[in-house]
Amino acid sequence: MPTVTTTHTEPFHVSSALSTLDWVSRGRAGWNVAVSTGEAEARHFGRRPAPTASAAWREAEAVADVVARLWDSWEDDAEIRDAATGRFIDRDKLHHVDFQGPGFSVRGPSIVPRPPQGRPVIAVEATAEPSRETAARHADVVFVRAEHAGDARKVRAVRDDLRRRARDHGRDVAGAGRIVVLASLPVALYAAADAVALADLVGDWYADGVADGFHFRPRDLDRDLALLVDGTVPVLQHRGLLRAFYPGGTLREHLCLPRPANRYARVKETA
């Protein structure tokens, strides 16, 4: 899951690259949507001054929208290889997206066929206000940063807010529009007891409905990673809180997210 900024990049390229990542990984791609509000980043491109956070996230929302539309711009069964008519694709199953965003437009369709997951998993870090609307509308996965054990209430409040906003936008958060909220925790483990303590905290937060899962930010990879994998993980598995093997092959399957329907596919006639 690469982090890709929407501020200084071309939405069409972002869509193609992520779609390709999904193809080369056979359905394991995601995208952490980010914005660039720094002047130093703006000077690297020299195209325009740095936007405010709220303007950057308004643009990010439009970019996430058009990127997902480009992923849908090929129907899954568009490739037909019909030798009798000489046609490689059924072009009625490819769609111009004709998207008009703030300061950009994209005609489409994508150059890349619809990726294996339909759409790679979209993630947004939504701890603070400016990104929360983008998260509520477009994210499959949301990161909410916590700094210590006392932040449980804060994380839960963000989760509730996200789900409320998503429902207001007509998202079926109990079904196809599910949002997986991950509490993003700093981790510093010095001994086996710390690894078990982390498993305790994770288990408590999960049981209390604070978050749907966790994103660990090890302070020191060399020190923390081994204790995380060899200490915390087996405890979570033993308690039945974490898978012992991957039952599916795609990232959506790991996250229990359904493969999205294609918005452009015509409803099949039943008559």
Add this chain to the structure above:
Amino acid sequence: MTLRQRRRPNRRPMHLAAHFPGVNNTTVWDDPRSGSQIDFASFTHLARVAERGLFDFFFLAEGLRLREHKGRVHDLDVVGRPESLTVLAALAAVTERLGLAATVSATFNEPYELARRLASLDHLSGGRAAWNVVTSSDAFTGENFRRGGYLEHAERYTRAAEFVATARELWDSWTPEGTPRPFAHHGRHFSVSGEFDVPRPPQGHPVVIQAGDSGEGREFAAAAADVVFSRHGTLEEGRAFYADVKRRLAAYGRAPTDLKIMPGVTHVLGDTAAEAQERAAGIRRRQVSPQTALLILEQVWGRDLSSYDPDGPLPRIDPDPGAEVSHGRVRHHDRLAVAARWRALSEAKGLSIRQTVIETTGRQSFVGTPRQVADEMARFVAEEATDGFILVPQLTPGGLDEFVDRVVPLLQERGVFRTEYTGPTLRDHLGLARPVAKGRTA
């Protein structure tokens, strides 16, 4: 007399590259052996075969807008391909020595971001990255980008040249000790400054490939490229192109060996010459289906000819020289003259529309037994028509298997092609020096 005894002492080494089959009618997709154009397994197969054949590099083209014909997405050829740099990053993990060349537009990208991506690929692959710099100015492609449509034709190369120069400044901006130093570039097309966030690439600069054929394109190649992907696949055209481009190098203080010329070529093998010819004719028929024949005719005529019978005679009406029916592909110039030639050929030989198109478009470059093909390819290099070849297979993904198994050993036997990789980087394979960072003392 063995072939080895004929070897000349000053014989230049041949360079070979593998082009992943493209989205034009060179690629035969209705063959039962034809595999996916998008599954990673197809890319892995072709790259591994190329590496087994000790090729210099693996080459991916770029698509930024699906082609359209008469206002609709073109559906007769392979459609859909991945984004090059992401595929090559994945291939870096499953190959060891093969160069990895990505075609990326200098029109619809920005130097900082692309320089980072290319430097990253060079790091990931241990010095095997190459960038085929292309330009595009058409508003049709621009409709997919925030940068939008149009760049004057003359501006294409000035932007591309400044883009490459800026990328090189970024790659050179780190000290040899590995610390970033501030960069600033203020030019006509780009005004950027700051600190580059990727260490200097293992090759210094990724290998730069150029593919344009106009006067400006050739000049740009002479000034800035390491490899030219040319279109001149015949001996005579190749010799003229080779002499012209190599002659331009001196003005930039460069030696003839600093720039390698590699035309894109196709091949068809057979156990006998007759069998190879027969296979070549069969491939041509598959490449030009009845529907494709009409489509190519419409491109020349600039008219809707869908009511014509592809097995019947050419249209009596004249082309509409002002009308474009296709977008997103190389255009026919001077279509009235093309139509006149096709009519003359059709009348002289009694050819149908389809037969005429088969006869006049895209013939295979090398057709014959493995021995004949190896001899002919070696001759092209010996007679300075080229430094090597970019092989464009007609079949995905197995289109190079036979070449690597049957032709490469003969090239090696003749002493014109490597029998092992002598260095780890693409610059090593191509015999190109690692660039010295400008303005650096160490």
